[in-house]
Amino acid sequence: MPNLLLSDAAAGWLALLALAVPVAIHLWNRRPGRTVQVGSVRWLQAAANRRLRNLRLEQLALLLLRAAIVGLVALALAGPQWQRQRPARPVRGLVLLAPEVLHPAVLPGLRPTLDSLRRRGYELRQFAPNFRPISATAWQQPDSLALLRPTAGGLPDDYWLRARQAADSFPGRPLRVLSGAALPHFRGARPALPARITWQTVPLPDSSIWLAQAGQLSTDSLRLLVGSSQEEGTTFRMVRLARPRSSGSLAVAGLPGLRYQAGSPARLQQAGQPAVPVQTEPLRVVLYADGRHAAAARYLRAALQAVAPGLARPLEIRTMTPAADLSTSPDWLFWLSDQPVPAAWLARARQGGHLWQETAAAGASVATRLHLAGLLPDAAAPVDVLQLDTSRTPTNQTVIWQTGTGQPVLLREAAGRGSRYLLRTRLQPAWTSLPETAALPTLLLHLLRTESTDAPLFAARPALAERRQLDARQLGAEPWQPVSRLPAQGKLQLPPPLLVDVRAWVVLAALLLFALERGLAYRRAAISLSSSAT
Template structure:
């Protein structure tokens, strides 16, 4: 549709009076008429004035057209195209596209499609899903590719806000799982054009979180179970096959116990979708000299308390006899002033963990430290004066930022140095209820093979999502919800074409003006 951006500029059309006046007053010279008497001249002149009329009509029209086109160009001519009707968006998370619950949401999605909604993936750039692709995905959800999907904290909150902003001119319907693990972190404020529907998982999940050897013929499994309300863990002891064989656990799919060529035992699901390494029981040796016997007593009690939190309790030996580097040990707690020998350093290179504490008289200090959430801080009364060997990182720090315990990597092993002592004269660690938990963090093996978030089936309350959407429309709870903004029309500027047309008309006018016939001048009577 043709429109003018500045209609008031059409006042320039008054310039049409200029070529009209020129044509009325700039008349061609008359013919020379021989008369016998001048008495007829006055009458002839009066007749010419009474017969005043336009001449060179085509030239006049061209000049008027030039003025008209220039006036229109000043008015800002444009071609207005109405914006296409805003189509709603249905955004489906890739995790839901691969879930067995997808067929249950098909009626909703098909209904929205019939109302003109487009279906897209909740991914970067929100790629569209065609009708044929949607039918194929619903027929076989597990065959869909969700490799680009991530469940990092704040992912769904951030992606929902991005989708609502990307399609701010249209309604957006979001379909995602209701898993609490996907919706951790900071909740975003969402605009009112977003409708977020959470789809719960159909069944509870059960899996093996960790596995370990218990004795010569027992297998210890940490079985996790999760449903919409809670996630629990239960240790289960079953018979261990000699080399390889089936492992039966109630409520779990078929499992197999296998030993690889590297002698690493694993518990594997029959469909190969899960493999959990089997950890052997840790062997801890506490060695002490006479001057640190009291420290050893406190340490042994704390280690036994910490061991109860492990899947397989460790084997703890407390002795005043120095251990041999050839012993099969996981940890050595060295309560002695003697330095690490070369033989033990070779064991460190192979993955041994070593604990040592301050030696010498130390120096009196006044500081404290404690784990996050501790009700009572642990006082530090004395600390060693030895320099911390680089490269070391602080494991525990006091209120002044000084390391209470540091860790240094030696090959594949770790050296932990406590810069105070497990002695009431040095610190409050011996009497602290936090000591077993602090030691458990050190003894705990590396992160579990299976990510807990992958199996956590707990769901978020839909009211939390609705509260985020309602609060984003206005800071007041009673404020009216804002309407979705319609998409603006598009305009194509035609001023350049108007100026070009005026230039062409001007060239044609000049051509006709040069070809106008020239009359001979009036000769005197």
């Protein structure tokens, strides 16, 4: 049904007050009196008083006409629009498939439901840049769908950004997203998404277990670091096995399709994952501490020695002076001093090493704790922070550890092929309880495992190593369900109504009524003039 809509323009509604003007004019606009010959003026005052007491509306048709003109002008100021509802039409839904759900081990379980949706008008597209459609031919060829999966070693796509793009690209259409829940795909806070987007997470066989590092213990022995991620956090286990003499398959629980590739260096390749080189050299760590940081050096050395069994290759720790030769190309350099870092140490960081420093600032007194969800077990003792460098964080540094109130504790800055770490507190009991807890070895082990000097995409390495799963409640999603939980067809949806601006017609009607009013008023004046002349 068509409807007349009025905007909320205040000027239009205030203009309705002008309706009182023609009424007032008619009440006070009296006819010119006739000249009456009387013998005494005493009758004139009585007649005038009687006339004032008998005020009444005259020329009612002219009054209504003028009131209509004022009402039309007010209506035009209010911005009237003629609304006509278009007939409802079915809206085609969209199923957006993330690349990881096209895995050969995942897709067969989804096909019956997706085929049912396709028969009912749903369209399949990739949940990837440009949202390319998946044709019927490609859908029937699993080999073609396998080509749509991302290549190994690439940066993880930002699914929050992709969901907002999908909402803007397909306005008014119901969207159903099928993806995994790996944390690297969900960067930052969850944005506000329209209610027409329904998210479902699909369990992936290769999303929680991966090969993190590989090292050579001896000429005939390998040690593998295998990571496993869940919603609660990431854990690692060490696997020791004999080194193959030639290229071939390796049998490791949880790592199907693992192959050993002989070479210099040798590599381990898992299907769909980046190749992991077999490290033959020990992990070299050099440490320097002056007198003021001697206590921190003792805690740090003890923590490093504690993490040695959890590394894929042997750990070598050496204490060095600032002027010592770095020809051994150490992987980690720990500088515990308020003095500037030597140029040779900075150069080694730019060449692929990792430099660790403690703050040289005095530090401000605080009373907070480290927030390290996912890095420490739930039963771990809390880590108190008593003194902290609270200066402004440069924009080129990334927060690795932070307090529960959001204050950065450990910062990372890229330096050429390597990195620099700045601890904004000190490994001393007067500054933090970190060195007196088991958290320090755990956190150092996580850093030593994450960084890799020969990773081709060094900046992306921490994101690739992070395989934790996002909680479905944070994602606003629900686990994958069969067809009974999905809509069978697109809903009938009313399209936006057709709105026509009718102000021009209202103004034209007001002009016509004004012309009619002028004609009647002229006729009334002419009649009154003739009556007076008589």
